[in-house]
Amino acid sequence: VQPGDRILDIACGTGDLLRAFHRWAPRAERFVGVDFAHEMLQRAVDRSRNGEAWCEADGLRLPFADASFDVTSCAFGVRNFQDFDRGLAEMHRVLRPRGRVAILEFTRPPNRAVRALHEFYSGRIMPWAATLVARDRSGAYRYLPRSVVSFFDADEVRMRLRRAGFEHVRATPLTFGVVTIYTASKTAT
Numbered sequence: 001v002q003p004g005d006r007i008l009d010i011a012c013g014t015g016d017l018l019r020a021f022h023r024w025a026p027r028a029e030r031f032v033g034v035d036f037a038h039e040m041l042q043r044a045v046d047r048s049r050n051g052e053a054w055c056e057a058d059g060l061r062l063p064f065a066d067a068s069f070d071v072t073s074c075a076f077g078v079r080n081f082q083d084f085d086r087g088l089a090e091m092h093r094v095l096r097p098r099g100r101v102a103i104l105e106f107t108r109p110p111n112r113a114v115r116a117l118h119e120f121y122s123g124r125i126m127p128w129a130a131t132l133v134a135r136d137r138s139g140a141y142r143y144l145p146r147s148v149v150s151f152f153d154a155d156e157v158r159m160r161l162r163r164a165g166f167e168h169v170r171a172t173p174l175t176f177g178v179v180t181i182y183t184a185s186k187t188a189t
Contacts, residue, residue: 001025005070008094009033010059010087011077015044015052017104021073022050032069034059060086067096075104079151088164095186101166102183105157106148109177118178119149154180 001007001021005028009018012033022031031052035041038056045054057063059074060083072091081087091101109115131137152160154171157180161169166184173180 001028001071003027004029006030007071008069010074011035012044013040015047017075018052060090062090062094064094066093068094070096070099073102078103079105079147085160088160092165092186097186097188099186104181107154107177107180114176157182
């Protein structure tokens with residue numbers, strides 16, 4: 001993030017990533033968080049201290065003009081887009097030429113042993129612990145591992161980013177491949 005950048009965080013939840021952008025680049029021009037979950041967005045508003053703007057909207061139909069932002073981001077949200085390609089197209093549409101996208105998403109580790117251990121933990125231990133410790137009865141911690149297993153692999157996400165019009169597409173696995181950061185940019189024209 002550069003000074004003067006306009007940043008849009010899609011599916012921002014409680015706003016943690018947008019606030020992190022603000023700490024990393026306090027001289028960016030504008031910080032906007034978008035989420036369609038009213039309760040999550042209200043928590044973001046309540047925790048806001050740095051003049052971030054918040055907007056209740058769907059990431060598949062962003063209420064912003066073309067070429068409005070220099071950076072679009074989404075952390076752990078694209079996996080839940082009802083139409084993944086449309087979500088990428090919207091991210092591309094609202095970016096200025098040479099704008100950058102950053103997506104942080106869960107992935108299945110490529111190493112079989114790590115994948116088996118991680119899927120055992122996330123599929124069995126985490127839901128049980130969440131029910132016990134957090135008193136979570138919503139099923140969210142059962143949904144999470146199922147959604148990761150059914151989501152695209154890194155090669156497919158990179159291909160879809162290119163198809164959406166992005167270039168310089170990169171996928172950087174973290175934590176043994178449990179999470180991947182995808183970065184790309186919009187062409188200059």
